[in-house]
Amino acid sequence: MxxxxxxxxxxxxxxxxxxxxxxxxxxxxDNIIDAVTVKNGITVTEIEESGKEIFEFTGTHAESVKKNLLKVYNVRATINQPDGSEIIIMTEVAYYNKNKRELTTDKYVEIISADGVMTGIGMYLNTEKKIFRLLKDVQIDSLRKTGDLGLNIPE
The missing domain is CATH 1.20.5 (Single alpha-helices involved in coiled-coils or other helix-helix interfaces)
Incomplete structure (x- = not known):
């Protein structure tokens, strides 16, 4: 003994x-709670080979759902357009799949761009394939004037 x-x-x-x-x-x-949870902010940035930032999103906190899948809260995403303009996407909760480069949600989504505001429920975004979808209850509020399509059409 x-x-x-x-x-x-x-x-x-x-x-x-x-x-x-x-x-x-x-x-x-202090931001790392354990191996699967992050508090006090998270930022994910996708950069082209040229070094140009094409996509970034932030959240107040995140947790790992499974390998390569994050659940991110209070999401604000920015898509940088080739012309230099930005598209801002905001939602309460989204899932980010690192391997597939997908950001998805079934919650309310608000999208703000120089052209206007779109809202809807549910979203699918694939930055690699450049696919974006609002899934239902889509509303568009355009900020463009009639005839302002960039096609040089006289009013």
Whole structure:
């Protein structure tokens, strides 16, 4: 019995520095709760090979649902257009699949661009294939004037 207590004591003595180090590492980065949850903000950016940022989204916090799939809260995404303009997408919750480069939600979505505002329920965005869909209850409020289609059509 005495040998058992000594072995336990030795194990504890050797493990204490490791436990203390793990706790101090956790204090260094308060944003990481555990291996699958991030608090205090998350940003994901997609950059072309040329170095140009094409897509970025932020969220207040996120959690890993499964490998390569994040659930992100209070999402604000920015799509950078070739002409330099931006399209802003906002939703309460979205899922980001890193491998497929997809951002999806079944919640209310608001999209703001220089042309107007679109809203709807549910969204599918694939940045690799350049596919964007609002899934239902779509409403469009255009900010363009009649005849302002960029086609040089006289009014």
């Amino acid at each position: 005495k040998t058992f207590k000594i072995i336990i004591s030795v194990i504890i003595i050797f493990l204490l520095p490791i436990i203390a180090e793990a706790k101090s590492d956790k204090k260094k980065d």
